[in-house]
Amino acid sequence: MTEATLKADPKGVLTGVHFIDGDHAACEGALAAGCRFVAGYPITPSTEIVERFAARIPKVGGVFIQMEDELAASIAIQGGVWAGHKVMNVTSGPGLSLMMEHLGYAAMTETPCVWVDVQRGGPSTGLPTLPAQADMMQVKWGSHGDYEIIALSPNSPQECFDLMIKAFNLSEEYRCPVFLMMDEVVGHMTERVNIPPADQIEITDRKWTKKKPGEYKAYATTSDDLVPEMVKAGDGYRIHVTGLTHDERGYPAMDVPNQAKLIPRLLNKIRNNTEQLLDVRMDGCDDADVIVMSFGITSRVATAAIEAARAKGLKVGNLRLIICWPFPVKLIQQLAEKVKAFVVPELNMGQMVLEVRRAVEGKVKVISIPHPGGTVHEPETILEQIIEAAR
Amino acid sequence: MNTEIRFSGFGGQGIIRCALITGKALSLYDDKFATMTQAFGPEARGSACSAQLVVSDEKVLYPYITAPAVLMALSQEAYEKYHGEVIEGGTLIVDADLVKTREEHPGRTLWKVPATRFAEELGNRMFTNLVALGFFAAVTGVVSDAAMKQALPGLVPDRFLKINIKAFEKGYMHGLEVTKLDTAEVPAA
Numbered sequence: 001m002t003e004a005t006l007k008a009d010p011k012g013v014l015t016g017v018h019f020i021d022g023d024h025a026a027c028e029g030a031l032a033a034g035c036r037f038v039a040g041y042p043i044t045p046s047t048e049i050v051e052r053f054a055a056r057i058p059k060v061g062g063v064f065i066q067m068e069d070e071l072a073a074s075i076a077i078q079g080g081v082w083a084g085h086k087v088m089n090v091t092s093g094p095g096l097s098l099m100m101e102h103l104g105y106a107a108m109t110e111t112p113c114v115w116v117d118v119q120r121g122g123p124s125t126g127l128p129t130l131p132a133q134a135d136m137m138q139v140k141w142g143s144h145g146d147y148e149i150i151a152l153s154p155n156s157p158q159e160c161f162d163l164m165i166k167a168f169n170l171s172e173e174y175r176c177p178v179f180l181m182m183d184e185v186v187g188h189m190t191e192r193v194n195i196p197p198a199d200q201i202e203i204t205d206r207k208w209t210k211k212k213p214g215e216y217k218a219y220a221t222t223s224d225d226l227v228p229e230m231v232k233a234g235d236g237y238r239i240h241v242t243g244l245t246h247d248e249r250g251y252p253a254m255d256v257p258n259q260a261k262l263i264p265r266l267l268n269k270i271r272n273n274t275e276q277l278l279d280v281r282m283d284g285c286d287d288a289d290v291i292v293m294s295f296g297i298t299s300r301v302a303t304a305a306i307e308a309a310r311a312k313g314l315k316v317g318n319l320r321l322i323i324c325w326p327f328p329v330k331l332i333q334q335l336a337e338k339v340k341a342f343v344v345p346e347l348n349m350g351q352m353v354l355e356v357r358r359a360v361e362g363k364v365k366v367i368s369i370p371h372p373g374g375t376v377h378e379p380e381t382i383l384e385q386i387i388e389a390a391r
Numbered sequence: 392m393n394t395e396i397r398f399s400g401f402g403g404q405g406i407i408r409c410a411l412i413t414g415k416a417l418s419l420y421d422d423k424f425a426t427m428t429q430a431f432g433p434e435a436r437g438s439a440c441s442a443q444l445v446v447s448d449e450k451v452l453y454p455y456i457t458a459p460a461v462l463m464a465l466s467q468e469a470y471e472k473y474h475g476e477v478i479e480g481g482t483l484i485v486d487a488d489l490v491k492t493r494e495e496h497p498g499r500t501l502w503k504v505p506a507t508r509f510a511e512e513l514g515n516r517m518f519t520n521l522v523a524l525g526f527f528a529a530v531t532g533v534v535s536d537a538a539m540k541q542a543l544p545g546l547v548p549d550r551f552l553k554i555n556i557k558a559f560e561k562g563y564m565h566g567l568e569v570t571k572l573d574t575a576e577v578p579a580a
Contacts, residue, residue, distance in 0.1 A: 019415035019425075019542075045431065129431040189454050190411065190427035192418040297454065304452040379453060 008032050008165075008201035012060045018193045022186040023048035025157040025193045026116060027056070029164025030088050032201055035114070036062030037085040039076035041069055043095045044128045045184040046118035050090050070098035078102065078111045082241060084206075084232035086168060088114045093122045093135050096142070103177055104143035105243045107266060110219070110228060112171040112206065114164070115139075116180045118187040119347075121373035131184035132373030133296055134348035139179045140325055146263055148270035150277060151179040151325040153295040157191045163322070169204035170277075174269055175227050181324065183347065185297040185376060206230055213237045218250035219262075226269035270326055278331065279322040284310070288317030290389045291335055292343045293356060295321040297376055302345055305382035314390050324352065332359035341365035341389035345382050347373050365389060392447070394533055395456035399441040399473055400465030400486075405520030409463065410442035412524060412542050413534055417446055420538035426451040439468050446533060461531055463523060464490060465506065484527055486519070502530055502569065509561050518558035521547075525559040529566025536563050 012031035020028075027049045030038075036057070040050040054064040062085070067073040070091065077087040091099060096117050106113055119135050121127025139151055150170050152163045164180055171178040209216050209229035213236045219228045231237040240250040245262055247253040270277070284306075285291055294302040299320040309316045317339070321328070332355075336342075341364055344353040353368040360366060367389050371377055398409040407429055414425040429442040443456040460481040464470035470483075470490045477483055479498040487503035504526040510518040528536050540556055547555045 017419050019411065019418055019427075184431075185428070185454055188428065188431060190414060191425070191451075300452045300454070307452075376454065 004205040006203045006205050008198040008203050009034060010198035012036075013198040013201060014195050015197045016195055018195065019190060020157060020193050021048065021188055021190040022154070022157040022160040022182060023118065023188065024052050026160040026164050026180065026182065026187070027052040028193075028195060029161040030114070030168070031056060031060055032161070032195065032198070033114075033165045033168035034086045034203055035088045035168065036060070037064075037077065037080035037087045038090065039065045039067045039073045039080070039087075040090055041067050041073040041095060042090075043092045045120055045187050046090050046092050046095075046116060046182075048187070049116060049118070053090075070095045071102065074099035074102035075105065077113055078106055078109070081111045081113055082233050082239075084234075086112075086172075086206075088116060088168075090116045090118075092118050092120050092128075093132075093138075094125050096135060096138065100138075100143045103139075103149075104145055104147060106177045107143065107147035107149065108145075108243050109241050110175040110266070111177075111241075112175045112230075114167045114171055114178050114180060116164075116182065119181065119183040127374050129184065130374040131186075131297060131376065132347045133181070133183055133298065134351065134373060136181065136324060136346075136348065136351045137354075139181065146267060147176075148267050149177050149179060149325055150174065150270065150323065151181050152279070152322060153181045153324050154186055155296055155299045155320075156186065157189065157193045160186060161193055161195060165201060165203070169202070172204040172206050173227070174273070175207070175230070176266075176270065179325070181296065183297050217248045219246060220248045221265060226265050226272070274326045274328070274330070277323055277326050278328050280328060280331065281318070281320040281322065283318040284315070285317030285319055285335060286338075287315055288338070289315045289340045290343060290386055291317040291319050291339050291341075292345070292382065292386060293319045293321065293332075293352075294345055295324050295352065296347075298345050298347055301376050301379055302382055304379040305345075305377075305386060308379060308383050309386045309390075312387075314386060316386055316390075321352075327352070327355040327359075329355070329359045332356055336360040336364050339364060341367060343367045343369065343382070343385050343389050345369035345371070345377050345385075347371050347376065393451065394446040394461070395459040396444040396446065396461040396463075396533065397441060397456060397459045397473055397476075398444070398463045399439070399469035400463075401438045401468065402440045404440070404465050405517070406440045406465065407442045408546060409520050409524055409527075410444050412539060412546050413527075414444050415546065416534050416538035416542035417444075420541045421535055423447065424449060424451050426454055428454055428456075438466070439472065441469065441473070461527070461533065463527055465519065465523060467491065482531055484523065484530065486523070500530075502526070502566075504562065504565065506562065509565070510558060513554060513558055513561065515554075518555060521555045521558035522562035522565075525562025525564075526566040527562075528559075529563045530570055
């Protein structure tokens with residue numbers, strides 16, 4: 001990889017120990033990561049993120065604009081990227097549904113940006129103030145055409161800060177939309193958050209080209225590195241950015257050969273790096289009979305259930321996804337060789353469990369613990385299914 | 392072992408602030424883990440107001456409260472709504488002038504603190520929550536008074552910091568006095 005690693009700009013880093021909620025911590029993570037432009041159309045339960053950003057950004061040095069709707073918000077941020085800024089798009093399910101066209105645009109134009117989805121109960125306007133994890137498939141498949149994104153799932157305000165920085169860094173490294181998949185509980189729960197000094201926060205710089213105008217092609221890549229170099233408007237480069245299928249110069253080239261070259265590259269720049277993009281927490285998985293796979297707020301409740309199951313003498317592994325997309329297929333396949341069953345609690349009616357089933361190909365039992373959302377699972381519900389799975 | 396606390400009252404009494412101050416004191420200065428949640432939905436509209444705190448020596452896994460050991464109720468409505476959920480051995484703290492307690496609470500300790508009256512004596516009833524918090528810290532021992540005072544800057548306006556500390560101390564001293572008088576009623580746990 002050729003991107004430069006920098007230290008965070010101290011202006012955006014609120015170093016110290018705080019007692020703040022996940023939304024506020026996410027905002028501080030974005031500021032620490034170098035986000036200096038947000039165009040927002042606020043929606044519960046994500047509102048506090050942009051509210052804080054709007055209050056903080058004049059002092060840090062940047063811009064917040066309240067837009068007229070979600071379409072405008074999700075495309076204005078991409079203009080900000082091509083003007084050279086790091087940007088974030090903040091919303092919840094109903095807003096995200098309206099933004100799907102521009103998700104595809106960001107993927108197609110390889111515009112590095114972070115999308116925050118503070119998930120609430122759906123579909124439609126659903127449960128504005130209550131949690132769900134039911135947008136997991138939407139972010140992966142919601143826009144039309146073939147594309148890849150990266151998605152991270154924090155389970156505490158501290159992780160809203162930490163993973164926000166990681167999300168920004170990954171978006172620069174891979175030049176794709178990166179999602180921070182929060183939920184209403186994590187967004188609104190208040191806990192201790194430690195923000196380190198700026199010189200301890202590593203920031204991935206944009207992959208700026210060193211080529212001169214005239215030599216530079218906006219979408220030229222090599223077989224070793226599928227991520228093109230970038231420029232910004234106003235630096236003397238003539239660039240063309242389009243959602244149409246384009247050639248190496250970025251010009252529309254709507255034909256079979258260019259489609260056949262572009263689309264596999266957009267997918268493979270992520271798919272070829274699934275090992276580097278593996279980020280999970282594993283505890284007790286080596287000799288487990290049953291593995292509980294979870295993410296986000298559910299991983300905390302699942303941990304309570306796992307501890308209770310272990311107290312009963314059961315061998316239960318705890319597998320928590322930090323990066324949910326790309327899904328860790330190989331890891332699940334390796335674990336499937338050793339365990340009797342997977343148990344998958346999630347605050348939806350069974351989404352990521354489909355990925356587990358797809359990976360294990362029927363070799364072991366996969367038990368879904370769905371939940372329509374509005375609250376979290378009771379640990380006892382998960383415990384019952386662990387006991388059932390261990391039989 | 393978790394200790395679950397519910398702060399409740401009506402909007403404007405500084406109920407959410409009570410939970411923020413206590414949570415900050417515990418997790419930043421008392422070396423505990425504290426997770427605070429509050430209702431955001433339709434149930435949070437109107438007069439009732441509640442904030443919840445789960446306190447533990449380890450990381451809190453389940454974010455909501457299910458069996459509160461301490462209830463602070465600064466309004467009649469809050470008392471009516473929540474007094475039944477306090478666990479055996481638990482503690483109820485109500486405002487002596489604003490809440491009429493209708494019944495005995497067998498197995499629980501009931502404290503009545505004239506928080507609003509004390510705050511008015513200090514010059515403004517907006518300090519009611521700090522008087523109640525001082526009393527809460529003294530009678531429950533869940534959080535240290537030093538940590539609570541340390542937590543105040545940033546959570547109360549700078550120009551009111553001194554008077555808020557004074558309000559906290561008033562409640563705290565009153566709490567120490569009544570527990571000395573009434574040791575038999577202090578729960579063992």
